[in-house]
Amino acid sequence: MVDQEGNDESEVYVGKMEQQEDKYPDFLLFTNATNTIKFNPNSKKYGGRTYYFTIVVKEKNSDSVKYSFYATVRVTGNSTEDASEAYDIGKSSKTMVNYTIVSVDEKGRGSLKFTTPIHMKWLEENFNDFFKIYWRDTQYRKTQENLDLLDFKATNFSSDAMTVEFTITFAKPYRIGLLVKKSDRLHIDVNMENEAYGQAYGLWLGDPETYELGVEKSRAKLPMQFDFENEVMKAFRDTAKNMYWVIIGLIIIQFIALSLRGVGLLPVWVFIEYLQLVAFMPIYNFRLIPYLYDAFKPSLVAHCIIFDDTPFIEEMDDYYFNDNYRHYWLSVGKMFQSFMAVCMLLSLVLVCNLVVFIIHKINCRNVTLNNWASRKMTQFKFNAYIRYYMLVYFDTTFFSVMKIMEKRENDTVMRKGALLLSYVLFVVNIVLPVFLIAHINRRFDILAMKEAK
Amino acid sequence: MNPAYFFARRLLTAMLLTLPIDNTFIFLQYVFILMSSHAYILYMVAVKPFQTPGINAYVLASETFYSALIIAIFIFSDATPEMSIKFGAGVALIISLVMLVVSNVAMNLYYLIQGPAKIKNSIKEATLKRAEKEALERAEEEERKLKKKKEEEEFTKIPDETMNMSSID
Numbered sequence: 244m245v246d247q248e249g250n251d252e253s254e255v256y257v258g259k260m261e262q263q264e265d266k267y268p269d270f271l272l273f274t275n276a277t278n279t280i281k282f283n284p285n286s287k288k289y290g291g292r293t294y295y296f297t298i299v300v301k302e303k304n305s306d307s308v309k310y311s312f313y314a315t316v317r318v319t320g321n322s323t324e325d326a327s328e329a330y331d332i333g334k335s336s337k338t339m340v341n342y343t344i345v346s347v348d349e350k351g352r353g354s355l356k357f358t359t360p361i362h363m364k365w366l367e368e369n370f371n372d373f374f375k376i377y378w379r380d381t382q383y384r385k386t387q388e389n390l391d392l393l394d395f396k397a398t399n400f401s402s403d404a405m406t407v408e409f410t411i412t413f414a415k416p417y418r419i420g421l422l423v424k425k426s427d428r429l430h431i432d433v434n435m436e437n438e439a440y441g442q443a444y445g446l447w448l449g450d451p452e453t454y455e456l457g458v459e460k461s462r463a464k465l466p467m468q469f470d471f472e473n474e475v476m477k478a479f480r481d482t483a484k485n486m487y488w489v490i491i492g493l494i495i496i497q498f499i500a501l502s503l504r505g506v507g508l509l510p511v512w513v514f515i516e517y518l519q520l521v522a523f524m525p526i527y528n529f530r531l532i533p534y535l536y537d538a539f540k541p542s543l544v545a546h547c548i549i550f551d552d553t554p555f556i557e558e559m560d561d562y563y564f565n566d567n568y569r570h571y572w573l574s575v576g577k578m579f580q581s582f583m584a585v586c587m588l589l590s591l592v593l594v595c596n597l598v599v600f601i602i603h604k605i606n607c608r609n610v611t612l613n614n615w616a617s618r619k620m621t622q623f624k625f626n627a628y629i630r631y632y633m634l635v636y637f638d639t640t641f642f643s644v645m646k647i648m649e650k651r652e653n654d655t656v657m658r659k660g661a662l663l664l665s666y667v668l669f670v671v672n673i674v675l676p677v678f679l680i681a682h683i684n685r686r687f688d689i690l691a692m693k694e695a696k
Numbered sequence: 697m698n699p700a701y702f703f704a705r706r707l708l709t710a711m712l713l714t715l716p717i718d719n720t721f722i723f724l725q726y727v728f729i730l731m732s733s734h735a736y737i738l739y740m741v742a743v744k745p746f747q748t749p750g751i752n753a754y755v756l757a758s759e760t761f762y763s764a765l766i767i768a769i770f771i772f773s774d775a776t777p778e779m780s781i782k783f784g785a786g787v788a789l790i791i792s793l794v795m796l797v798v799s800n801v802a803m804n805l806y807y808l809i810q811g812p813a814k815i816k817n818s819i820k821e822a823t824l825k826r827a828e829k830e831a832l833e834r835a836e837e838e839e840r841k842l843k844k845k846k847e848e849e850e851f852t853k854i855p856d857e858t859m860n861m862s863s864i865d
Contacts, residue, residue: 381777421782422774493797497804505812509751514800517758521796523713524765527729528722529772532786538793565717636703641710648714676703683699 251302260295260313262359266449268294268316282316290320293449313360313404315449337455340447344463347429349570351411351470352398353463355431360404362448365440367400370407373446375434378465380418381425389430404448416468417476417533426464433459467570469533479534486541487549490518494544512630518545519637525571536571546638547584548577564645582642585635592631596623629679636672643668698745705732726770733763747819750810754803761799764792 257273257280260266270289272281280298284290294316301309340359347353366373377389394412401408411429413419419427433456440446440456447454471477497511522542525531543549553560559576563569600623603616646665653662709732712725737759739745744752771785807815 418779421772422777424774425777490797493801497800500808501804504808506807506810506815509746510754510800510803510807513751513755513758517762517796520709520762521765521793523709524769526713527725527769528715528717529769531769531772531789532782535772535786535789538790542793564714567717633702637706637710640707641713644711644714648716672707676700676707680700680703 251304251308253300254303255298255300258297258299258311260297260360263295266293266295268296271296271316284318287320289318291318293317293453295449310402312402313448317449338453339455339457341457342461343458344429344431344461345406347411347463347465349466349469351413351416351468353409353411353429355407355409355461357405358457360448361446362444363400363404363407365445366407367397369435369440370397373433373435373440375432376411376430378413378419378427378429380427381422412470412472413468415475416470416473419465420467421530421532423530428462429465430460430462432461467530467533469570476534476537479537483537483540487544490541490544491549512634515545515634518542522546522548523641526567526573528567531570533570539571543573543577546578546581547588548573548580550577550580553577553580564649578642578645581638585638588631588635592627596627599623632675632679636676639668640672643672701736701739705736708732726766726773730763730766730770733759733766737763748815748822750803750806750818754799757799758796761792761796765789768792 255278256275257271268282268284268289270282270284270286271294272283273279274281296314296316298312298314299309300312338359340357340361342355342357345354345356376395377391379389380386392411393414395409396411397407397409399406399408437456441451441454443451445451446456469476471480494511494515497514498508501508501511519542522539522545525536525539553574553576556576556579559579560574562575563573564575568574599616599619602612603620607613643665646661647669651658653659708728712728715722715725737756740752740756740759746752746755768785768788771782776782810818
């Protein structure tokens, strides 16, 4: 045997089947050098029985690249009393085989697992006749109605002879899994008589007499379904993508138009502040209809969360604080985009301040420029910084609390640094507003007197 | 009041957002955001803290749409399994989101059309109106106090006069 891709040396050996170790054929001889199997049932006690073993093909230096092929061998003849000591034919106690739906995820992918190896090839050929597949919604008690799936595809009949992987599609996937205490459920029931699947060429590996199906029904909770192949879901996602540009455009145009007209930027600040509040609404503990998450997404622009993938820390794009964040597709990586924007915005304000300060100090001959610089300098003492602080206050507080509450170990220097920064930011975000408000209240009397004069 | 509310609301919202899903006080999230929004609406209606009626109306509208979002989002709890109600709440959510943007566009257009001179004028007018209103309220308050004082004085006089009457008898 040769690995044609040349990754590693291949090796073959024979092993026992996990669930059928007592039925391993002792009379099997395997020659490594020639990779040949030889059976030598040299006793009557072996007669009339089916034996199980596996042929394992693996890469010599790898534990993960390993394929097991299940094999049976039946020795002809009649079983004897002598044999029952060596081999439990199972007529008195049949092997009970059960199956369960192991899981169904939010993309409709799931798996079904049998407790012992079965004849996968037969199951693959007869899957649709063997099983009846349907789902029931939370209103089943009222309606008593079994609902059809739009599609069910068995995608992989695994080589372990026990697992079947599948994908399911619903006509209206956005209606599923919306309640916490009641669940929609997927049902996979056996829809075939024992006589049909219990034949010599049937569900069982080996003697059908020795097996029995323990359960004939299995069900599993269906989580919320995020199927973006669905027309409605797709339409909302496409609209959300376009709305990102619309919101970005609106904010930029407002900045330019209001600045040129000289009427102040208050409407755009109010808009951004409300968008910031709205943007985090889907992470409250509610289960929105899945496409509604996309309706909220464009408001993330107010937090400067713009890109799907975060550069430099791509591994964080798959890390979510909890399920609500995953439904909203708001990973820690995306929140890092926002934090980076906070830092960049601060740098921008500082650079602008420096430039205006230099223009103000050089005292150039252009009077208009001089006046402009001195006007702007008053804005930098300290209106610009207060507005910046108000803009980033929600994000910095949120990120710092989140980091403090995070359950993950802070085992690297970076993480320890981030935790320390979070504590500092959190304390600052409590103390600084108190100081600011006290200052405003003190100044308010002075301003009122000025206004009265 | 307004800046204090701004910071307090965001601080508490940020803290509540990080509550784990299995926390027993998770309902506090909803109660807090709902109450804080309603309280702000009441404050806006009563105090009108911004300089012009236009911006007051705009912030009030934004807060109202935000409040509508909060009310609609409650339907997505286990409160009702009815899909038709959930769809209705979904429509309400989308309308509120759109209205938030529309009110902003309308406010911007209003600001751009008005121009700086008119806005300054309306700020002056609003300040004057507010000052007049405050002066009127102060005058009314003083008048009320005077009246009360007078009533008290008259009340205290009565026993003396009756005393005198009895002495005549």
